[in-house]
Amino acid sequence: MNAMILEEPKEPLVLKTVSLPVPLPQQVLIKVIACGVCRTDLHIIDGELTQPKLPLIPGHEIVGIIVKIGNNVTALKQDDLVGVPWLGYTCGTCKYCLSERENLCDNAGFTGYTIDGGYAEYTVANEKYCFPLPSLYGNASGAPLLCAGLIGYRSYSMINKNAVNIGIYGFGAAAHILIQVANYQHKKIFAFTKDGDNEAQQFALRLGAVWAGDSSEVPPEKPDAAIIFAPVGSLVPKALTDIGKGGIVVCGGIHMSDIPSFPYKILWEEKSVRSVANLTRKDGEEFLKIASKVPVRAEIKTYQLHQANEALNDLRNGNIQGAAVLIMS
Numbered sequence: 001m002n003a004m005i006l007e008e009p010k011e012p013l014v015l016k017t018v019s020l021p022v023p024l025p026q027q028v029l030i031k032v033i034a035c036g037v038c039r040t041d042l043h044i045i046d047g048e049l050t051q052p053k054l055p056l057i058p059g060h061e062i063v064g065i066i067v068k069i070g071n072n073v074t075a076l077k078q079d080d081l082v083g084v085p086w087l088g089y090t091c092g093t094c095k096y097c098l099s100e101r102e103n104l105c106d107n108a109g110f111t112g113y114t115i116d117g118g119y120a121e122y123t124v125a126n127e128k129y130c131f132p133l134p135s136l137y138g139n140a141s142g143a144p145l146l147c148a149g150l151i152g153y154r155s156y157s158m159i160n161k162n163a164v165n166i167g168i169y170g171f172g173a174a175a176h177i178l179i180q181v182a183n184y185q186h187k188k189i190f191a192f193t194k195d196g197d198n199e200a201q202q203f204a205l206r207l208g209a210v211w212a213g214d215s216s217e218v219p220p221e222k223p224d225a226a227i228i229f230a231p232v233g234s235l236v237p238k239a240l241t242d243i244g245k246g247g248i249v250v251c252g253g254i255h256m257s258d259i260p261s262f263p264y265k266i267l268w269e270e271k272s273v274r275s276v277a278n279l280t281r282k283d284g285e286e287f288l289k290i291a292s293k294v295p296v297r298a299e300i301k302t303y304q305l306h307q308a309n310e311a312l313n314d315l316r317n318g319n320i321q322g323a324a325v326l327i328m329s
Contacts, residue, residue, distance in 0.1 A: 003120035004308040006056040009047035012309045013058070013119070021116070021124040025072035028127055030082065035118030036061025036143035037303075037311045037324035038173070039231070040086070043255045044113055045312060052113050059118035059326070060086040060111040061146040062125075063138060073127045081138045082130040083146045083288075087278050088115045089126055103154075103278040110278075119308055121328050131284050134292055144298040144323035145291060148173035150279045152229070153181065153287040155252035158274060159225040164188055167223035167242055169215055170230025171200045173323035174252065176207060177296055178227070181287075183208040184294045190219045194230070194318070203321055218242065227252050236273060237262035245269040252276050300325045 001020050004013040023029045041058045043049045062084035066076055076082065089109030090097050096104040111117045111125070133142060152174035159166065166182060168175045169192040179189050191204035191212040201212035211219055215235060222244040228235050229252050236259045239249045246269065254277075267273070299322030303311040311324040 001121040002305060003057050004305060006045055006052065006058055007054065009045065009052070013045070013312075015306050018120075020122055023068055023070040023124045025070040026126055026128070027070045027124045028066045028073055028076055028082070028130065029068035030062065030064035030084065030123050030125060031067045032062060032064040032118050032121055032123055032328050033138065034063045034140035034143045034302075034328065035059040035326045036147060036173075037308070037315055037326060038147050039315065040147065040254050041112065042312060042316055048255050049113065053115070056113070057116040057118070057120050057123070058112045059120075060084070060088075060113070061143045061148070061325075062111070062118035062123060063133065063140070063142045063146070064118070064123070067122075070127075076127050076130060076132075081133045081135065082125075083133045083137070083142065084111055084118065084123070084125045084130055085146045085150055085279060085284060086110055086112070087281070088129050100280075103280045108278070119305065119326060121305070129281070131288060133288070136292060136295060137288075140302050140325045140327050141298045141300055143325045144173050144177060144300065145288070145296065148323055149177045149291065149296065149298075150284055150287055151252055151276060152178035152227075154279050154283045155227045155250045155276045156181065157283070158250045158276065159227070159248060163224035163247075165190065165221055165223045167192060167219065167226040167239060169226060169228040169235045169239060170232070171204045171212070172229060172320070173298075174229045176203065176322050177298055179204070179207050179209060180294050180296045181290060184290075190221070190223055192217070192219075197318070199321065223247065226250070228256075229253060231256045233257040233259035237266060240266040240271055240273070243271060245271070247271050249273045250276060298323055302327050304329065
């Protein structure tokens, strides 16, 4: 099969012909239809996440068809349409797994980071970490839901259910999916973008934001909560200043630049800051159920597998509106 390979961090991916993977007893072999290109992939390739397996096939927003099952697979069958997310394995025995916090598993495996992922024509995945997909998402537009959608939903779930005004800082793949769920639930979204990014602001308004502006601006109303998707640490004190009493700032990325010091007064009045790590399978099941009801539709820019480096550069340079997705020939 053809695959795009990371041989060393900070180097371009290399297109290679490699052996078809063989599924282990609890794994399925998947013919990849599409794989999203996520900012986490950039953090891995750029060396900001420092423990990838090497060589590595990146990619953790996978949509595909099962073509072979391992001997011990019981929940899935050949020809099932599935999605494969970032969380690719948990041990089931550590204190986190035993307390319904598998996203924090001490022995977790991650698709496209410690486990080969979907920048390839085929991949293998543990049956317990595959989500059955409705036919609506059996194509390139379904791929971003497997990470941008999931991590956006988990971040959103951290907010008090009574919150109405929600600030989103960084309007990319995750935000453009999440706003559709928030609108469906009658929330008011205030979209903050990189200063001067009028195109992203217009994109947010088109998708239903009640206000869109520069991250340095003060919104017309105080948000009850904020979600930061941009990997910019200086947005944390800015968001704390923007939100109202008792609000929460949720940091939704896996990597962020350093957070600068800030005065206690902007944290006072029972405000809080928290991070989001990975996801649980329950998150995936809940999100895909509500996504089908909305229905969530990702806006995508597609690339052929061999154009993965071009897609990554476009994402790095802010040239993607919505999400980038690799499609297999």
